Amino acid sequence: MPFSLPAPVHSELTLKKSRFIGCVEPCVGREEALARVAALRAEHPSATHVCWALMAGGHSAANDDGEPGGTAGRPMLEVLRHQDLEGVLATVVRYYGGIQLGAGGLVRAYTDSVAQALLTAEKVPVIRLTTLRCMVPYALEGWLRRELDAHGAHLLDAQHGEGVEVTLSLPEANATELTSRINDASQGQVVWRKTDQGPETG
Structure with a gap:
């Protein structure tokens, strides 16, 4: 490291x-x-x-x-x-x-x-951060918010529409595991969005 x-x-x-x-x-x-x-x-x-x-x-x-x-x-x-x-x-x-x-x-x-x-x-x-963005069903929002701490992730944004579209910031090293956890929990219902990996703007 x-x-x-x-x-x-x-x-x-x-x-x-x-x-x-x-x-x-x-x-x-x-x-x-x-x-x-x-x-x-x-x-x-x-x-x-x-x-x-x-x-x-x-x-x-x-x-x-x-x-x-x-x-x-x-x-x-x-x-x-x-x-x-x-x-x-x-x-x-x-x-x-x-x-x-x-x-x-x-x-x-x-x-x-x-x-x-x-x-x-x-x-x-030096901890390199990455950004994940995805839409999960409403039923998973509470679970996802509770899951963030275990992966050192922070919720940057949450938009409520057809589902809950969340933008997360977390250490690169933890991204694969959290992605896998969300995929498993959503049973294929998560929709992943592309991110530009650039600095987040408000």
Whole structure:
């Protein structure tokens, strides 16, 4: 199960006079990540590098910001992947101290900056929600409402017409079981509606 962070966590380390300031924080996508990196550049105008890694599904990315290829962004991304994090941005601001660290030293420095920040992190499970919409006979409405809690489902809408058309939100992992329960209880009388899986609007 993937995890995210409820709040930013930080680290700071110094290696051969180079200063590395790390941060891992919640982030939903590339646009937000780029805005955060731009803000860090403004906060640290004399920094040598602002390297970053984003783990956010199809938005995932890594950037070495002028460090030798593969020595910063990719190792940072690997730490996030190894800790099963999703929807997070790792950034490391580097102030060069005048002594070269070499490729191996850079990889360790950027890896440690992210790993040390995460030592104190509170992790929260990422629960992906899905939407189900169906019409059930009136006789099943009370049963269905009682059934929702057992599956972590919430009733978003109920329309009363030929039957009761309900819109439900629930964790993806529970959808198959609840669908099966409704099919069994209705003995073939349930009518399933397509959903766009997008955000619900009121």
